[in-house]
Amino acid sequence: MTTATYDPNDLAFWYPRIASVPGLLTPTTEIIQTNARLFDLLDGDAPDAYGELVGQLVEAAERICPLGGASSNLGPVFLRTGHGSGKHQWSDTCWVANRVLMGWHVTALVEWSASVGLPVGTWVVRGRLPVHYLFSCDAYRGLPVTREFRVFIEHGNVTHVQPYWPMEAVKEGRPDHPDWQKLLAEASTLTADERNTITAMAFHAVAAIGTGDWSVDFLQTIDGHWYLIDMAEAARSYRYQPTTP
Ligand SMILES: Nc1ncnc2c1ncn2[C@@H]1O[C@H](COP(=O)(O)OP(=O)(O)O)[C@@H](O)[C@H]1O
Ligand SMILES: [Mg+2]
The missing domain is CATH 3.30.1490 (Dna Ligase; domain 1)
Known part of the structure; x- marks a missing residue:
């Protein structure tokens, strides 16, 4: 059975449009x-x-x-x-x-x-993607925190790149590792090459969709590859300026 309403924030809208883009890895x-x-x-x-x-x-x-x-x-x-x-x-x-x-x-x-x-x-x-777990959050029923970033593409430009996990939200989840802040801070910086890689992937994804302003989420697997795991309309996506711990 299908529900055929237009909703760009539904994975059923964006995923089929980006799934076969050359060079874009997805689960x-x-x-x-x-x-x-x-x-x-x-x-x-x-x-x-x-x-x-x-x-x-x-x-x-x-x-x-x-x-x-x-x-x-x-x-x-x-x-x-x-x-x-x-x-x-x-x-x-x-x-x-x-x-x-x-x-x-x-x-x-x-x-x-x-x-x-x-x-x-x-x-x-x-x-399941093979990821390196930095630590898990007890108050989020074992949510594992991994290395992820969100890229915003608006009006055809990269307008913002942020680490996926904000310190404050992670803290509320009661991380199970004493050095979680250090681990998260280390995982939250991107080299220039890495930034180029994920922003290029985000561009390809948005180009394949052909319209709109988007946030595009990337997760890094153990072997170092970046996977596009989620997309949403930019205006509806959580955005923040990272602070150093
Ligand atoms: N295929 C997967 N394998 C392992 N972990 C995943 C996978 N997909 C998502 N995750 C993890 O789950 C989190 C939430 O996934 P996501 O699909 O973006 O849902 P939400 O929009 O609710 O954040 C991701 O940030 C990532 O840490
Ligand atoms: Mg998401």
Whole structure:
């Protein structure tokens, strides 16, 4: 089932437009759309098509990262809606360590989406990217902090580049490492080459979409590559001027 409304902040809008751009790395991604009345879950009702959705998400997870066999690809998958991941409740929402609990994660993401006023028509299963965890945040249910940056492209120009994780928000998450501030500060600087790489990737992505002002988020994997993981309209994206600790 599809929901065909125009919403640039929905991954179902931007991802298909950038997925095949040469040189742009993105996680393996499957998109499932539903008209199920998922907010009924908040009243304790399982709406029609809820079970079907959960089954489709489990199947997508199995295609992306097969369990069993001799695959070295075993492991969790990443779950989000078209609009967000509820990452501040990490192990309940987006980090699906055990697929038997997929329905639990869907419900938690529906609850989070309702609390922040976001729609739940688009569901996304992604392959887990191999990242270096700097530390985790206990108050965000184990959210791991990794090296990420956000690039703003507005009127065809790079208008701002910021580390993805603001110190204050991380602090509230109760980091589990005594030197977290130092680790985060180190991870929050970019070399000129790195900056050139991610801004060029952001340009290519925005050019592929062809219109609008955007924020483009990049995550660095263990092997040093940059992956484009998220995009949103610039005006709707959190923006800040980093301060040194
Ligand atoms: N495929 C993935 N593998 C591992 N971690 C991921 C993956 N996708 C996202 N993340 C982590 O989860 C965070 C939130 O993901 P994102 O899709 O941007 O949702 P949101 O818009 O809610 O922030 C990212 O900043 C990154 O740290
Ligand atoms: Mg995001």
